[in-house]
Structure formats: structure tokens, C-alpha cells
Amino acid sequence: MRQLTSERTTHPVLIFWIIVGWAGFLLLPWYGIEDFFTFEWLIDGYPFDEDYAPAGFLIAQGEKLWLAPLIIPLVLSLFALGKPKTHPAFSRFLILAGALGFGWLIIQGFAIGIRGFNADWLRALFGDLDDRQFGMGYGALICAASFLFLFTQGIAARGAINGDVFVVSSIGGIVVIVTAFVFFPIAKMLTAAFITEDGGYSAEVFASKFFDDRLWGLGCLSGARCGVAWNSLFLAVLVGLITTVLGLIFALVVTRSGFRHKRALRALTVLPIITPPFVIGLALILLFGLSGSVTVFFADVIGIQPTRWLYGLPGVLIAQTLAFTPIAFLVLIGVVEGVSPSMEEAAQTLRASKWQVFKTISLPLMRPGLANAFLLGFIESMADFGNPLVLGGNFDVLSTEIFFAIVGAQYDQGKAAVLAMVLLCFTLGAFYAQRFWLGKKSYTTVSGKGDSGVHPQMPRALSIPVLALAMLWAVFTMVVYAMIFYGSVVELWGVNNTLTFKHYVTAFSFRIEEAGIRWSGAAWDSFWTTLKIAATAAPLTAIVGLITAYLLTRQTFAGKNAFEFGTMLSFAIPGTVIGVSYILAFNVPPIEITGTGIILVVSFIFRNMPVGVRAGIASMSQLDKSLDESSLTLGANSWQTFRRIILPLLRPAILAALVYSFVRAMTAISAVIFLVSAEYDMATSYIIGRVENNDYGLAIAYSTTLIFVMLAAVGAMQLIVGRTEIGRRMSQSRTNV
Amino acid sequence: MKINSKAAPVSFRNVTKVYGKDVVAVDDINLEIEAGKLVTLLGPSGCGKTTTLRMIAGLEMATKGAIFIGDRDVTLLPATDRDVSMVFQSYALFPHMSVMENVSYGLGFSGFDKSETRDRARQGLELVGLKGYGGRLPSELSGGQQQRVAVARALVLEPQVLLFDEPLSNLDAKLRRQVREDIREIQQNLGLTVVYVTHDQEEALAVSDEIVVMRNAGIAQIGSPRDLYDAPADRFVADFIGEANIIPCEITSVDGDKATIDIAGFHHSLPARGLPVGAAQLAVRPTRLVLGATEGLPMEVKKATYVGSRMEYTLTAPFATLFAVSEDVDTPLDVGATVTVGLARIGPVLLAAG
């Protein structure tokens, strides 16, 4: 007889969260300590020192008395123990405890800051408070989590989503973190759009900035320059289309052609992803710039006058295509592989020729992948600011405008906010267009029946141009990378071409001394920081992304559309905006993390999560729902089903999410440049600093090193995650990223 | 150790299921399924069979009404908490797990220790005749074998109720017959409560203790195969279960529970089934038409088909076109000949005119 969860009176999950809540309150330092990951506080005055004391000790010493009401919900939660889930008091106590505790945490957090009460009316009401508080620390965070999950367990016991604790808690958790780290900072940022110079609010200010001719001008139709909004839109559509087509081409070559060197091709397409964005721009300049190798060569041999054609739309387009095609490839490879061979075989037996099979079956079944790839390319292009910065010339786009609005002499937060809103509208427009195109069709192709069969090869008429294009692109990519490497081992590019390793030595020298290894190179600090932060962010991003994808594809709940919108939102916001809004939102309590490593980790998680979500959704919508259902009827709960059925079948998506978020964390620049601090300098911002000092050699040498490190990391990750054997027949190509 | 049954009855009380706002998939049905019985849900496509089954499993929640398994009200329990296993039409074998792992999957959640799980899983495989296949992946099995793995995976949990949603529709005719007999045999040996969805009436007649005929989200008739076949409640059921010739007739007199009818001048008496004097319909199975009877309706042979074990005839007359079969394959009737068609003593039933 199956154990019925609804009748048990001991609930391990509940007990766990109650203990966590009490521990957060009584044992851990309530407020943030300078460095989240150090444990000095354990020997430095804990538990009585005001900075390191847990809430319980603070209250006992008569300090921070506004924390005392939290004891009520903590005690309330105890009353739920020993009752079955169906008992009405069970859910009532939990909901009450969770709501009270979480609510009070937020209220006191926003009401009381580093200068006592935050609002004048509070001061008027209660008089001055002679105390103050800092940002939340271990204790406060853990308490908040405990209250949240007590609340969700209460809701689940009420029967929400069939009483499924895992699903309700996941929804609750993701809603809270997305609210805190996406909506809250963006809201803070956007209110800046209405703030006048003297600190008041005005819609006029907003309107004047919004209808600026620099933004919407149509001058390019008559020979002059167009507004930045049109530039961005035009560029993004082009990049989205080209990267999708190229990504599809590579995916087809790898899965459906007799091409021999698939692995090499695969590795090659991944290269641009592991390259810091501006490096491709630099390499293009080295090749095609006014004094670039190719330009000079053509000038000498054929006598073509060197021009500045690269600077502007062509250069940015090439650089972004190079940079974002691999993303499209990663999305499409999963989808192209996922198309069930039996469908294609079925079509073949229905007298469709290879070409007809491809056109009527394979391609339509890849639609979700194609749409996702386009969307990603479009948004990436909109948000990219490294390449337009290096190659843009007079071709201004929204992201660079935002950057200069904030960094430049203007320092106009309002303008940046308005530009960000325009950008957001474009990306959200693309998002809805995609959903409209996909409609409600079902693209499920991995059914629960053990699927055997082999992907047919591409029709000949298709495979020749596809292979040719792939080759051409591959050669181009190789040349670009050869240039990058070459640039790192010459004295001074274009001036003194003697070979040397001195840039590497400056950056990465170390000495072995008695006390151990001494990392004497200039780059080590930022290097270790970057590794640490990327390695922390990647698994967190993958987890959050895949759970979100699971909720979106497999569960129905009220407000699902809003939920999806919220989780995809951060992707549509360029890094610059994220950076600025994070600084605005998180340098004051209750969440005070500016200048720490956490803010970097958090920004990476929410910048890159949508990729995990998209990859997860694309693969999950190809898993037949009867697999989950049969697991449920066999007695697994939704968490066990998620872990034992869905996750193993999703390994390609997990790998994509892990690789992507790790690599993005190492190569990202746009948000990072606002968030780094002296203590937490990242590799990319260090390199940009070198570039600004005209120290190209060191910059390129460092970038090259990063590329190799990431290659190694990607390889290692692939080994760890492995490949799920679902038993297609032998001749299926082995297709690892 | 042996796989036992914890068979329990299932009861639907005024259950309604509405998808979205206005798609009524199941409309206010009442249903009692006895413990240890194999009950089929039979009906045309879209009539709500799968929905009914999924409500027993807990994969869909009833919009209104209550569902009981044993004496427990499970209306609000999710699938995980119900002691019910289901075999899916697509089998839903986990492609990344071996056959053994598939069969052991549910046992792991039922509190069995490792060695017991293994023993039970092995026994389950043996029961369905797949001993020694444990190490294979589902993709390395034939369709019929995959189907039996799915059955074993559900069986080993000793569920209170075992559900099948068109389990045989992916199999060829011969295998279908064999697997359905296997399922029936296992069900009877273990005394399982099984609810079985099909739209193949022959399959339903062959395996069921009881058949629930559904129509338009409701129940048309419940009864044993013989009840349904010999005494269909209405034209829909008569038509759906087996083939039936429907002949319009006139009830000329009713005497107690005997009625006398008139079809184009031919008189016959049979049970009245509560019908009054007036227009009615007569339902006759093809086998219950007696060709060449001394008394009956003169009809013309329109078509004659030899199908090996018997002859099939299409007969016409101004009042009806009938389909009849005859065991006599050696002296077939000629096309165009006229034959007197009589009614067997038992078999033909009266239905209300409609």
C-alpha cells in the first residue's frame, strides 16, 4: 500500500524549514558582513558583537527591537507540526506564519535603513529612531527563505496545484527572486526616467526624452543618419536572421551529413562563444581596419584604396554574427537531434522524397528551435555593446547610447532609462511575435515509446550549399582566431612584428618559493576572481533556468503568462542597464551587496537564466507528457519525477545552460563594468582597462588565455554531464557540444 | 514472495469534468466498479473514456462530484498519492532506463528495500514472459515486448486499481489477441481491479466482466458482455456492440411481457421489454437471422461474400436492408435469388422507435 503523503503527520520538509528558520534567527549573524564567504566572524566577537550577532542575541541585548515581532511567526509555525496536511489548522498556521514573517521582514527592511527611518512620514509618526540597520546577512536571508517556504507549504496544503509542495515552492521561490533581482532594480531604474533635475517627478521630462529625434529620426531614407532606435532594430533583425540560418546550417552538417570532421566543426562553432565580445571586434580591426592586414594586402597588390567600410553597420554586423551564431547553433542542435527519426522515416515511407521530408517534416518540427534561435540572436544583438563600441563608428545603437548617457559627461540617468524602455519594447515585441508564430501546435517528438531509427541525410541539393557555407564560415572563423593568437605574441601590432612571449609573462608569471607558489603576474587577481564567480554562477543559473522551464512547460497555474514574462525579462535588458539599476537598487539596505562578489554572481544568474529557460523549454516540449504522468502514477512525486525522469532526459539542455552561463560569466562585460570593485575585479574589465591604456598586447594575450581556459572548462563539463543514452540505433552521429 | 492484489472497488458519484470553460468531457456520471473485476470503457472517439480513466488515476481532477477508491474519498488526491497504476497507450517507458530500472522505478517509492525491489521486479518481468530482458533498453524491444514491460511496471506495485488506456492499439491483430488474453489471465489470477479503455468492441466483449458503454460524455449502458449483446438498451448500444440489423416494426398487441409484432405482414412474438403497442424497432444480430426459414420475410440476395468460415450476405427488401451470416458455406445462395428470412427464437430484441 502506498504511503499517503496527505495523511502523514511528520513532514520532513516542513521540519527542515522550521529548523532553518530558527537557526537563521538564533544562530547566524543577522546582518551582512563585509565578505560573504569569509568566516572571521566566528572568532571575532560572535555572538555578542553588534555586527555579527544573530537576531536573537541582538534582541536579548535590547538592540534592534523591531526584529522582535519575528518571534511570533516562528512560534506559529510550530503549531503545524504533528498535524496531517488535510487538517485545516495545518495550512492556516503555515500561511499565517509565512505571510507574517516574510511581510514583516520586508516592511522593516524598507522602513529602517542606515540613517534610521527611511521615510519622513515614519519619522513624523514615531519620532526619530536612534538606531540603524545594514543589509541582510546570512541570518536574515535564511529566515526569509524559511518564511517563504513555510508559506508555500501552507498554500500547497490548501490544495493549490493538487497540493504539490515542490511545484508551489518552486513557483514561490522563483517569483520572489525574480521580483527582487529583476523587477525591483528595473522599477527603481525606470522611475528615474520621470525624475527631474531637482528630484521631482514629471511626465514632460519623460516625453521630451522619448520623442527625441536622435531616437526616432528617419534621416537615412534621405541620405542623412537614422535614429538609434531604427539602427538597433535593423541590426538586430539582420543578426537574428543570419545567425539562425548559420546555426541551422551547422546543426544540419553535424547531424545529417556524411561530413567527416564534425567534431572539429563543432568545436570551431563554439569558439566565438568563449571569446570576450570586444576581442572579435579587435581582430576584425586587425584584419580589415584602415591599416589591417587584409586591407593593406589588397591596397598593395590590387591597388584598392583603403576605406573605413568596416566601421559602422558592416563591421558590427560581422562581429555580432561571429559572436552569436554559436548560440543559435547550441539551441538548434538540440532541436535538430530531437526530431524523432521515426517521423522522418514515416514520411519517407509515405512517398516523400528526401527533399520533401526535409521541407514538410524536419523543418516544421524544428520551428520552436528556429524561433528560439532567432529570438536569442535578436535580443543578444540589441543588448550587445562591446562590438558597437569598438566598431560602430557613426552607427549608434541603443546600447551604446545608454552607456554614454551614464558613463559620459552627460550622466543622464533619465535618458538612459528612456532608452532602456524603448529597447525593452523591441525585445518584448519580438518575444510576442515568436509566440504568435509558434501558435498552439504540438511539437512533441520524443514519445514514450523507445524510439529507434536513424536521421536521414540531407537531400543532396541542400547538402552541397550547406557544406560550402559551413566551410566558408569555418575558415573565416579560423582566420579571425589565428589573428587573435598572432596578436598576442608580437611586440606591437603593425609596428614591431617580432615574436615574443613577454605579454604572457607580464600577465601570468609565477615563482615557486619556499612558502609556496607566488602568483606574481599582473592578471592573476582578476583571473581567480573571474573563475570563482563564473563557477558559482553557472550551476545556479542552470538550476533556476531548468526549474523555470519545467514549471512553464509542465504545470498550469494562475498567472503563468506573467510568470513567463517575468523570467524572460532580464534577458531583454542590456547589461549596461542591469549594471546601473543594480547599483541604484543594491547599495542601500535591505539588500546591500554593491561591491561584493555576490552582486556579480546575482547579475550573471539573472542575465543568463533566460537562456537556460529557453533551452529547457525547447527540449522539454519534445518530451512526451505521458512520461511524467506515468512516473506520477507509479508513485513518484513531482520532485522525484523532475529529478529522475526529466533531468536525465534533458542532459543536452543542462549542458547548454551550464556551458553558456559559465562562459558568459567569464566573458561578459556590459553589466560587469558597473559592478566590479577594487576587490572583485573581473578579467574583462581588467582587459578593457588595458585596452584603454593602449596595452593591446597584454589585453590580447589575456583574452587568448581566457579562451583556452574556457575551452578546458567546457571540455571538463561535458565529461561530467555526459550523454544520456536513449538508444537510437548505432549509426546515429555522436554529437556532443 | 508473490505479487498479490489489493484490489479495491472504484465509485464515481455524480462526477463531471469540464476542460477550460465549456468543454464538457464527462457529464454527471455515476459508476460502480467492483473489486477484482475487469471493466471496460467502450465508446466512440471523444466520448470521454480517457478523461474518465485519468480521473481515476488522479491525472485530471473532477470538476464536480466525488470519486472513491475502496472506501477512501480520493477526489482531491493527486496521482502520486493514489494507489493506482496506469499503462499508457504510448507505453511511456523511460527511454534512459533499462527494462529492469523501468520496472523497479515505482517500487523504489513504495518503501521496499533494494533486494526486495529487485526480486519483485524480476518476478513482474517473469509474469509477463520477459525473463532475461532486464538489461535491455526499451528501444531494443519490439512493440509487444515494450507493451508487456509497461504492464509489468504497473503490476509490480500491486495497485488497488490498474488502468489501461487502449493498451493494444499499437499492436498487430494476432499479438493483440494474445496480449489481451495475457492481461485477462493475469487479472483473473491476481484478482486485480482493472479499468480498461478501448474502442474495439470485440476486445471489450472478450476480456470484460462488465462493459460501460459511453456516449457524448455520459453512460449509455452498463452490463455484462452478454447483457449488452443480447439486450442492448437502445439503438446506439445495439449498433455499437457487435453488428445489429435495425428493422422498423409495429407492435400489434402486448400480452403480459409478450409482444406480437408485425413487419411487412410477417408476425412474430417476443419479449415486450415494457414497450407499448405502436411503432417500434427490432434489433437482430446477423447470426440470428435464419435464411431459408419456413416462415419469414421474402428478401432478395444482393451480395454474397465467402470469408472462409462462413458466408456473409446482404439482403434487401422494400422495408430494410439486412446483413446476415450463414454457417453453410457449401451451398451458398446465389446473388439475385429470393430467400425467406426468419427470426431466431432468442436474440432479436425490441427497442423503442427512434
Ligand SMILES: Nc1ncnc2c1ncn2[C@@H]1O[C@H](COP(=O)(O)OP(=O)(O)OP(=O)(O)O)[C@@H](O)[C@H]1O
Ligand atoms: N486537455 C483537454 N483540453 C480540452 N479538451 C479536452 C482535453 N482533453 C480532452 N478534451 C476533450 O474532451 C472530450 C473527451 O476526450 P477523451 O480524451 O476523454 O476522449 P476519448 O473517449 O478517450 O476518445 P478517444 O477514443 O478518441 O481516445 C473530447 O471532446 C476532447 O476534445
Ligand SMILES: [Mg+2]
Ligand atoms: Mg482516449
